[in-house]
Amino acid sequence: MxxxxxxxxxxxxxxxxxxxxxxxxxxxxxxxxxxxxxxxxxxxxxxxxxxxxxxxxxxxxxxxxxxxxxxxxxxxxxxxxxxxxxxxxxxxxxxxxxxxxxxxxxxxxxxxxxxxxxxxxxxxxAPNKVLRIGRLSIDPVAFVATVEQGETRVALPLTRTEFRILEFMGGYPNRAFERGEIVDACLPEGDALDRTVDSHMSKLRKKLDAAGVGGLLNGVRGVGYRLGEPG
Missing domain, CATH: 3.40.50.2300 (Response regulator)
Structure with a gap:
C-alpha cells in the first residue's frame, strides 16, 4: 500500500x-x-x-x-x-x-x-479471510469475533464500531497504531476525538478481558494502541 x-x-x-x-x-x-x-x-x-x-x-x-x-x-x-x-x-x-x-x-x-x-x-x-491472533478469531464476512475457550468458541458482544476497530487492528497484529489512524479507518463518519478512541478501547478491552484474552489489547505509551500476543 x-x-x-x-x-x-x-x-x-x-x-x-x-x-x-x-x-x-x-x-x-x-x-x-x-x-x-x-x-x-x-x-x-x-x-x-x-x-x-x-x-x-x-x-x-x-x-x-x-x-x-x-x-x-x-x-x-x-x-x-x-x-x-x-x-x-x-x-x-x-x-x-x-x-x-x-x-x-x-x-x-x-x-x-x-x-x-x-x-x-x-x-x-481482497479475499475476506478470518484473522487469528492467539485464541481470538475475527471473521469479516460473518461480522463476528470469537474467542476459543477449551473445545468451544464464544462470540464477543461487540458494537459495530468495536468490531471495526478489532478487524482493522487485527489485520496488522503487533503494530502500534496512533489514535488518529484508528479514527480515520474506523470512525470516518464523525469528528472523533482522542478521548472517544480511548473510550472505545476501554470497553473493548473489558470485553476481551471477560473472555479471557484481555492481554491482547494494550496501550502504547506516547503512541496509541497495539493488538497482538505479548512478546
Missing part, C-alpha cells in the same frame, strides 16, 4: 509541492498535474491508486474531473477546496468523492486520510 501511486491535481504549486513531499516521505509514488485536463490524461494513462483533487482548477474544474473519473471506474478521490460551505461538501460527496478536505489543511492529515481510504479499498477487494 505504501508503494501506491498518488495523483495530485492542484494548480497552486506551493500546495502541490508540499503534498508531494509528505506523500513521498511516507513511501508513496507521486504524480502531479496543474490543471483538470492534464489530471484526466494522467489518470487514464497511469491508473493511480488514489487522486487528491482540487475543486477550483483551470481548463476543467474538479467536479467535472471527478465525474469523468467516476465514469471510468472507482478510483478513490479526495476533494480539496477553499470553500468550507457544507453544501459544497455535500455536492462533492454525492458526486462520488470518498473524502473532502478544506484549505488550509494539515498535509499530514491528507496523507492519513488517503492511507485510511486505501486500506478500506484494499480490504474490500
Amino acid at each position: 505504501e508503494n501506491a501511486l498518488v495523483l495530485i491535481v492542484e494548480d497552486e504549486p506551493e500546495i502541490s509541492d508540499i503534498l508531494e513531499r509528505y506523500f513521498a516521505r511516507e513511501g508513496y509514488r507521486v504524480l502531479a498535474a496543474g490543471d483538470g485536463e492534464i489530471g484526466l490524461a494522467h489518470h487514464q494513462r497511469l491508473r493511480p491508486d488514489i487522486v487528491v483533487l482540487d475543486v477550483n482548477l483551470p481548463k476543467l474544474d474538479g467536479n467535472s474531473v471527478l465525474a469523468t473519473i467516476r465514469q471510468r471506474g472507482d478510483t478513490p478521490v479526495i476533494m480539496v477546496t477553499a470553500l468550507a460551505d457544507d453544501l459544497d461538501k455535500l455536492h462533492g460527496l454525492r458526486a462520488g468523492a470518498d473524502d473532502y478536505v478544506v484549505k488550509p489543511f494539515n498535509p499530514a492529515e491528507v496523507v492519513a486520510r488517503a492511507r485510511a481510504i486505501l486500506r478500506r479499498t484494499n480490504a474490500a477487494s
Whole structure:
C-alpha cells in the first residue's frame, strides 16, 4: 500500500509541492498535474491508486474531473477546496468523492486520510479471510469475533464500531497504531476525538478481558494502541 501511486491535481504549486513531499516521505509514488485536463490524461494513462483533487482548477474544474473519473471506474478521490460551505461538501460527496478536505489543511492529515481510504479499498477487494491472533478469531464476512475457550468458541458482544476497530487492528497484529489512524479507518463518519478512541478501547478491552484474552489489547505509551500476543 505504501508503494501506491498518488495523483495530485492542484494548480497552486506551493500546495502541490508540499503534498508531494509528505506523500513521498511516507513511501508513496507521486504524480502531479496543474490543471483538470492534464489530471484526466494522467489518470487514464497511469491508473493511480488514489487522486487528491482540487475543486477550483483551470481548463476543467474538479467536479467535472471527478465525474469523468467516476465514469471510468472507482478510483478513490479526495476533494480539496477553499470553500468550507457544507453544501459544497455535500455536492462533492454525492458526486462520488470518498473524502473532502478544506484549505488550509494539515498535509499530514491528507496523507492519513488517503492511507485510511486505501486500506478500506484494499480490504474490500481482497479475499475476506478470518484473522487469528492467539485464541481470538475475527471473521469479516460473518461480522463476528470469537474467542476459543477449551473445545468451544464464544462470540464477543461487540458494537459495530468495536468490531471495526478489532478487524482493522487485527489485520496488522503487533503494530502500534496512533489514535488518529484508528479514527480515520474506523470512525470516518464523525469528528472523533482522542478521548472517544480511548473510550472505545476501554470497553473493548473489558470485553476481551471477560473472555479471557484481555492481554491482547494494550496501550502504547506516547503512541496509541497495539493488538497482538505479548512478546
